[in-house]
Amino acid sequence: MIRFLSFVLASAVVMTCFAGNPARAAGDKLVIELKTGKVVIKLRPDLAPKHVERVKTLAGQGFYNGLKFHRVIDGFMAQTGDPTGTGMGGSKLPDLPAEFSQEPYKRGTVGAARTQDPNSANSQFFICFTDTGCGGLTGQYTVWGQVVSGMENVDKIKRGEPGSGTVEDPDKMLKVYVE
Numbered sequence: 001m002i003r004f005l006s007f008v009l010a011s012a013v014v015m016t017c018f019a020g021n022p023a024r025a026a027g028d029k030l031v032i033e034l035k036t037g038k039v040v041i042k043l044r045p046d047l048a049p050k051h052v053e054r055v056k057t058l059a060g061q062g063f064y065n066g067l068k069f070h071r072v073i074d075g076f077m078a079q080t081g082d083p084t085g086t087g088m089g090g091s092k093l094p095d096l097p098a099e100f101s102q103e104p105y106k107r108g109t110v111g112a113a114r115t116q117d118p119n120s121a122n123s124q125f126f127i128c129f130t131d132t133g134c135g136g137l138t139g140q141y142t143v144w145g146q147v148v149s150g151m152e153n154v155d156k157i158k159r160g161e162p163g164s165g166t167v168e169d170p171d172k173m174l175k176v177y178v179e
Contacts, residue, residue: 090122
C-alpha cells in the first residue's frame with residue numbers, strides 16, 4: 001500500500017511540473033486571434049528549435065496577448081511582438097542566437113525580427129504578405145513558422161509604422177496560444 005501511495009504521489013508531482021511549464025506545450029501550432037479571425041501558424045522546430053521554444057514560452061505566459069502590430073508595410077510584412085509598441089522592445093528573456101536557414105521566405109512565412117546584430121532576436125516577429133516582398137530575407141533572418149490558415153486575416157491588418165503617424169489605432173493580437 002505504501003508503494004502504491006508513493007507511486008501516486010510521485011506521478012502527481014511529475015504531472016504538475018510538466019503541466020505548469022508553458023515552455024513544454026506540446027502543440028505544433030501557434031494560434032493568433034485577431035479582430036478579423038484566427039491565424040494558425042505551423043511551428044518549425046526543425047529549422048529554429050530555440051526560436052520555436054521561445055515563442056511557445058512567451059505564448060504560454062500570455063506575453064503576446066494584446067500586443068500591437070507596430071510595423072506593417074504593404075507588400076512586405078506585418079511585425080509585432082514588442083510590448084512597448086515602438087519596435088524597440090522585447091521580453092525580459094535573453095536574446096537568441098541566429099538560426100538561419102535556406103528556407104525561402106514567401107507569403108505567410110513567419111520570421112524573427114532582430115537588429116543589425118544577427119544574434120539579437122527576442123520576442124518580435126513578422127509575417128510576410130507576399131512571395132516577392134520578403135524574398136531577400138532568406139538566409140539572413142530566422143524562419144520559425146508558416147501560416148497554414150487565416151492568411152486572409154493577416155491581409156486585413158492596418159498598415160503603418162512607428163512614428164509615421166499613418167495609423168492611429170494599430171491592430172492587435174487579441175490572444176496568442178499554442179495548440
